[in-house]
Amino acid sequence: LAMAGMVGGAAQAAPVSAAGKSEFVSVKKTHFARKGKTYYIAGANFWYGGYLGSPSGVGERARLRKELDAMKALGINNVRVLAVSEKTEMSSAVRPATTNGPGKYDEDLLAGLDFLVDELGKRDMTVVLYLNNFWQWSGGMTQYLNWFEGTPALDPNVTRDYDDYMAKTARFYANKDAQKEYRGTIKKIVQRVNTINGKPYRDDPVIMSWQLANEPRPGNGKAGDKEKAIYTTWIAETAQYIHELDKNHLVSSGSEGLAGSAQDAKLFMASHSTKHIDYLTYHLWPKNWGWFDSKKPVESWDGAIAKSRDYLNSHIDIAKTLGKPIVLEEFGLDRDGASFDIKAGTSIRDRFYGEIFELVQRRAANGDPIAGWNFWAWGGAGRAANADYWWKQGNDFMGDPPQEEQGLYSVFDSDASSLALIKEHAGKLRALQK
Numbered sequence: 001l002a003m004a005g006m007v008g009g010a011a012q013a014a015p016v017s018a019a020g021k022s023e024f025v026s027v028k029k030t031h032f033a034r035k036g037k038t039y040y041i042a043g044a045n046f047w048y049g050g051y052l053g054s055p056s057g058v059g060e061r062a063r064l065r066k067e068l069d070a071m072k073a074l075g076i077n078n079v080r081v082l083a084v085s086e087k088t089e090m091s092s093a094v095r096p097a098t099t100n101g102p103g104k105y106d107e108d109l110l111a112g113l114d115f116l117v118d119e120l121g122k123r124d125m126t127v128v129l130y131l132n133n134f135w136q137w138s139g140g141m142t143q144y145l146n147w148f149e150g151t152p153a154l155d156p157n158v159t160r161d162y163d164d165y166m167a168k169t170a171r172f173y174a175n176k177d178a179q180k181e182y183r184g185t186i187k188k189i190v191q192r193v194n195t196i197n198g199k200p201y202r203d204d205p206v207i208m209s210w211q212l213a214n215e216p217r218p219g220n221g222k223a224g225d226k227e228k229a230i231y232t233t234w235i236a237e238t239a240q241y242i243h244e245l246d247k248n249h250l251v252s253s254g255s256e257g258l259a260g261s262a263q264d265a266k267l268f269m270a271s272h273s274t275k276h277i278d279y280l281t282y283h284l285w286p287k288n289w290g291w292f293d294s295k296k297p298v299e300s301w302d303g304a305i306a307k308s309r310d311y312l313n314s315h316i317d318i319a320k321t322l323g324k325p326i327v328l329e330e331f332g333l334d335r336d337g338a339s340f341d342i343k344a345g346t347s348i349r350d351r352f353y354g355e356i357f358e359l360v361q362r363r364a365a366n367g368d369p370i371a372g373w374n375f376w377a378w379g380g381a382g383r384a385a386n387a388d389y390w391w392k393q394g395n396d397f398m399g400d401p402p403q404e405e406q407g408l409y410s411v412f413d414s415d416a417s418s419l420a421l422i423k424e425h426a427g428k429l430r431a432l433q434k
């Protein structure tokens with residue numbers, strides 16, 4: 001049996017297709033393989049997919065099915081989803097949370113994840129599940145420190161001091177109590193049995209990869225050797241722990257690349273050369289990183305796209321050096337005029353998406369280790385509810401988590417030109433699968 005694995009003595013037979021090729025996404029040198037073919041990711045970020053699947057409360061199962069059908073129709077084959085959130089007092093975090101306190105889980109929200117995974121299986125789609133967050137919008141590492149250090153969970157949207165936030169949040173990696181709780185949660189999710197279809201997650205090829213966290217960083221831009229060493233050890237040991245629990249699935253870090261590695265290429269390479277990390281990830285945020293000024297698009301476009309191309313290409317070259325696939329699993333740009341209004345145009349964003357898609361397609365067609373993309377993020381039928389565009393509990397979920405204006409980076413079901421572009425390029429990537 002392909003991919004047979006032993007966990008706790010019981011043989012875990014990996015499901016195989018009639019052709020005897022593993023259903024699980026695997027890594028073959030610098031490419032993904034699935035069902036006997038190379039596999040490219042034409043994906044969407046859909047952080048709230050599990051929330052929509054919940055049987056009660058925030059759940060909207062009819063909407064979830066509609067969103068997945070819409071994505072499938074565009075040729076989207078993968079979604080990247082938040083699997084775990086922590087209840088927190090930080091104002092710009094999602095409510096409710098899958099974890100209400102150490103070891104206290106919201107079974108309804110976790111059943112939402114079950115429903116999402118089952119619905120994805122019906123559509124032959126795969127999912128990357130991230131198990132923590134460096135940022136505040138789902139509680140994340142800062143909330144663990146509030147639980148186990150007793151330090152206040154300070155929302156950087158309130159303090160406006162992201163440098164201080166990042167330096168403090170990185171204390172998570174070396175906090176033994178926080179790590180014990182985090183590993184307990186990892187075990188709870190990885191060894192979960194789907195309450196909708198009875199399948200153990202470990203044996204479900206719908207799951208493509210477990211991801212340590214969303215955008216884990218070693219600290220802020222001034223992180224020193226000690227922080228970098230702690231971060232590197234944390235990635236390797238946590239990834240190894242997940243592989244010990246689950247012999248079938250890939251493990252990735254959720255890193256942004258150099259932007260999430262204190263701009264230190266050596267750190268990005270050293271922290272991802274461990275055999276326990278199966279593929280590399282990176283993210284591209286020209287506006288967030290100050291490369292693009294959406295209020296001065298003409299003046300800032302050339303510089304932004306040049307830096308973006310360099311960022312895209314240099315990380316593919318790092319992947320070549322490390323001999324692993326790499327996925328551009330987040331990228332985005334705001335609407336024309338830096339508007340959050342769904343009626344605002346998306347001409348600049350469409351041009352940016354087109355540049356990304358074409359560069360990735362070119363390098364992938366050339367056999368380089370770029371394995372696809374996930375745009376940030378699927379807004380679908382979600383609509384902003386408030387004049388100030390900020391999210392309040394009970395409002396629609398959409399691509400923008402609660403720490404950002406609702407409409408900032410979301411691709412809505414009414415953004416016809418963006419959806420057409422996504423469909424065109426998803427098809428081109430799919431054509432490479434042989």
Ligand SMILES: O=C1NC[C@H](CO)[C@@H](O)[C@@H]1O
Pocket residue numbers: 135214215283285288330332376400401404409
């Ligand atoms: O993971 C992330 N990366 C960038 C997104 C847009 O700013 C942000 O919402 C999210 O925290």
